Amino acid sequence: MAAVEVRGLRKSYGDIEAVRGVDFDVQAGETFGFLGPNGAGKSTTIKILCTLAKANGGSAKVAGYDVTTQRDDVRRHIGLVFQDTTLDSYLSAEMNLKFHAELYGMPREVVGPRLEQVMRMVGLWERRASKVQTFSGGMKRRLEIARGLMHSPRVLFLDEPTVGLDPQTRASIWEYIHELRKQEEITIFLTTHYMDEAEQCDRIAIMDEGALVALDTPAALKASVGTDRVTIQTEDNEAALAKLGEEAVLTSEGIVISVEHGESYVPQLFGSLGVPITSVSISRPSLDDVFLSFTGRTIRDSEQTPTMPAFMAAMGRR
Amino acid sequence: MTSTTREVAAVVVPQKGLGGDLRAIKIVVQRDLIRTFQDRLRFVSVLVQPLLFLFVLGAGLGTLTKGATGSLDLQTFMFPGILATSTLFTAIFSAVSIVWDREFGFLREMLVAPVRRSSIILGKALAGATLATIQGVVVLALAPLVDVPLTVGLAATLMAEVFLLSFMLTAFGLAIVARIKQVQTVMGLLQVLLLPLSFLSGALFPLSNLPSWLSIAVKLNPLTYGVQPVRTAVFDHLDVTPEVRARLNPPLTWDGWIVPTWLQLVLVAVIGIVLLGIAVRQFQKVE
Numbered sequence: 001m002a003a004v005e006v007r008g009l010r011k012s013y014g015d016i017e018a019v020r021g022v023d024f025d026v027q028a029g030e031t032f033g034f035l036g037p038n039g040a041g042k043s044t045t046i047k048i049l050c051t052l053a054k055a056n057g058g059s060a061k062v063a064g065y066d067v068t069t070q071r072d073d074v075r076r077h078i079g080l081v082f083q084d085t086t087l088d089s090y091l092s093a094e095m096n097l098k099f100h101a102e103l104y105g106m107p108r109e110v111v112g113p114r115l116e117q118v119m120r121m122v123g124l125w126e127r128r129a130s131k132v133q134t135f136s137g138g139m140k141r142r143l144e145i146a147r148g149l150m151h152s153p154r155v156l157f158l159d160e161p162t163v164g165l166d167p168q169t170r171a172s173i174w175e176y177i178h179e180l181r182k183q184e185e186i187t188i189f190l191t192t193h194y195m196d197e198a199e200q201c202d203r204i205a206i207m208d209e210g211a212l213v214a215l216d217t218p219a220a221l222k223a224s225v226g227t228d229r230v231t232i233q234t235e236d237n238e239a240a241l242a243k244l245g246e247e248a249v250l251t252s253e254g255i256v257i258s259v260e261h262g263e264s265y266v267p268q269l270f271g272s273l274g275v276p277i278t279s280v281s282i283s284r285p286s287l288d289d290v291f292l293s294f295t296g297r298t299i300r301d302s303e304q305t306p307t308m309p310a311f312m313a314a315m316g317r318r
Numbered sequence: 319m320t321s322t323t324r325e326v327a328a329v330v331v332p333q334k335g336l337g338g339d340l341r342a343i344k345i346v347v348q349r350d351l352i353r354t355f356q357d358r359l360r361f362v363s364v365l366v367q368p369l370l371f372l373f374v375l376g377a378g379l380g381t382l383t384k385g386a387t388g389s390l391d392l393q394t395f396m397f398p399g400i401l402a403t404s405t406l407f408t409a410i411f412s413a414v415s416i417v418w419d420r421e422f423g424f425l426r427e428m429l430v431a432p433v434r435r436s437s438i439i440l441g442k443a444l445a446g447a448t449l450a451t452i453q454g455v456v457v458l459a460l461a462p463l464v465d466v467p468l469t470v471g472l473a474a475t476l477m478a479e480v481f482l483l484s485f486m487l488t489a490f491g492l493a494i495v496a497r498i499k500q501v502q503t504v505m506g507l508l509q510v511l512l513l514p515l516s517f518l519s520g521a522l523f524p525l526s527n528l529p530s531w532l533s534i535a536v537k538l539n540p541l542t543y544g545v546q547p548v549r550t551a552v553f554d555h556l557d558v559t560p561e562v563r564a565r566l567n568p569p570l571t572w573d574g575w576i577v578p579t580w581l582q583l584v585l586v587a588v589i590g591i592v593l594l595g596i597a598v599r600q601f602q603k604v605e
C-alpha cells in the first residue's frame with residue numbers, strides 16, 4: 001500500500017490556482033523529497049496532505065485514509081515538523097512530549113517507554129527536564145522531530161527540517177533521519193532547499209507553477225538532464241588531447257571529457273590513452289542542474305524571488 | 319551519538335472517542351496551571367489590585383461613607399464585589415494566552431492534533447476558570463480581616479459562584495481574542511473593555527437608587543449577574559438590619575420583577591456556554 005496517494009489534486013485561492021491537478025504516490029518506507037520554487041504549490045500540497053487545508057478537487061490518501069473524509073485518522077497517523085517552532089519553550093522537553101502524547105490519546109502505558117526511546121534517538125534524553133528555552137536551534141529541531149515521532153506515525157512530514165541551522169547541526173539532523181529509517185517503519189516526506197539533502201532522498205518530486213514537473217530517483221533525474229563529466233590530469237596533456245579528439249577540452253582543472261557513463265569509461269581510458277594519468281575525477285550533473293532544467297531557475301534564485309506576489313499573499317493567509 | 323539501537327515500541331494506533339477529548343481537555347488545563355505556577359510573580363501581581371481596592375480604597379473611602387453604610391464597614395460591603403471582580407483579570411488574561419500560543423506557534427501543535435477544536439477551547443476556558451478560582455481562594459482567605467464571617471458552607475458557595483463567573487469571563491475573552499493574531503492588539507482592546515465591565519458590574523456600589531441610565535447599563539452587563547449572587551451569599555451571613563440590607567444588597571430586578579439568584583446563575587452559565595460556542599466557531603473560521 002502506498003503511504004501517500006495523490007490523484008488529480010487541485011486547490012485555488014480565489015482566481016489563483018495554487019495546485020493544478022497533481023498525481024503521485026509515495027511508497028511505504030520511502031524517503032520522499034519535495035522540491036520546488038517558492039509559490040510552486042509545494043506548501044499548499046503539504047497542507048492538504050496534513051489536513052490543514054481543503055482541496056478543491058481530486059483526492060489524497062495518507063496512510064490509507066482520505067484527507068477530507070477521515071481527517072482525524074490521517075492526523076493520528078502522521079507526524080508533523082514545521083519550519084517554525086511549535087514547542088512551548090516555558091515547559092520542559094519532557095512535558096512538551098507528554099502534552100503531545102495526551103493530545104494524541106496515546107495508551108498511557110506506552111507513553112513512558114516511547115518518550116525515552118524517541119528522546120534517546122535524538123540525543124536529548126539527558127536534557128529531558130530542561131526547559132525548551134535553554135535549547136539551541138538544533139536541539140529544538142531535534143526535539144520537534146522526537147515529538148513528531150511520539151505517537152508512532154506512519155508518515156513523518158518534515159517541512160524544511162534543517163533550514164536556518166549551521167552545517168554541522170544539519171548533518172546531525174540527517175544522521176537522526178537515517179537512524180530513524182533504520183529503527184522505525186516509517187515513510188518520510190520532506191521539503192528542502194538544500195540540494196545535498198535532496199540527494200539523500202529515495203525519490204524526488206519537483207513542483208513548479210502548481211504542477212509536478214519531475215518525479216524520480218535522484219540518479220535518474222540527473223541522468224535525464226545530461227552526461228557525466230570526467231576530468232583527468234595527465235603527464236602530457238597535449239598528447240592526451242590529440243588522442244581523445246573533439247570530445248575533450250582543456251580547462252584550468254585539467255582535461256574534461258563529456259561521456260554517457262563515467263564509471264565504465266574511466267577504466268577503458270586508462271587502458272587506451274597511452275599517456276600516464278595522474279588524477280581522475282568524475283562529476284555528475286548535480287540536482288541543481290536538474291532543478292534548473294525543470295523549473296528554469298536555480299533553487300537559490302527561486303528562494304529569493306517569489307514569482308507571484310499575489311499568490312504568496314494568499315498562501316500567507318491561514 | 320548517544321542513541322542505542324533498541325526495539326521499535328510497537329506502532330500503536332491510538333483509539334478515538336470521548337476519552338481522547340477528555341484527556342485533551344485535561345492536558346490543556348494542566349499546561350496552563352504549570353505555566354502559571356512557574357510564573358509566580360505574575361500570579362501574585364494580579365492580586366495587588368484587589369488588595370488595593372479593598373484595603374486602601376475601601377479603608378480610605380470608608381471614612382467618607384460612614385453613616386451611609388449604617389453599622390457596616392465599607393470594606394465589608396466591598397468585599398464580595400472585590401472577590402468577584404478579582405477574577406476578571408486572571409480569567410481574561412488566561413484567554414489572551416491563546417493569542418500568545420498563536421504568536422509563538424504552539425497553537426499549531428494543538429490544532430493539528432486529532433482532537434476536536436472545541437475540546438481545546440473548552441480546556442482553555444476551564445483553565446482560566448480554575449486559575450481565577452484559585453486566586454479567589456486567596457482573596458477569600460482575607461474575609462475575616464474585613465469582618466466577613468467565613469463558614470465552610472459560605473466558602474463553598476462563593477467558590478462555586480466565582481468558578482462559574484470566571485468560566486463565563488474566560489469564554490468571553492476567548493470569543494474576543496479568537497481571531498486576533500497579535501498580543502499587542504489584544505492588550506489595547508482589553509484595556510478599553512476591562513474597567514467599564516468591572517465598574518458597571520455593581521461590584522463597587524450597591525444597585526439601589528442608581529440613575530436610570532446607569533441602572534440599565536449595569537443590568538445589561540453579564541458580569542452583574544455573577545457579582546450579585548456573590549454579594550447576596552455574603553450578606554446572608556452578615557448580621558445587618560433589613561434597612562441596611564435593602565440599601566446595600568437590594569434584589570436585582572427586571573422592570574420590578576425580582577430575578578432569583580438561581581436564575582442569575584443559570585444566566586451566567588448559559589452566557590458562558592454561548593460565548594464558548596462563539597469562540598469555537600471563530601476558531602474554526604481562522605485556521
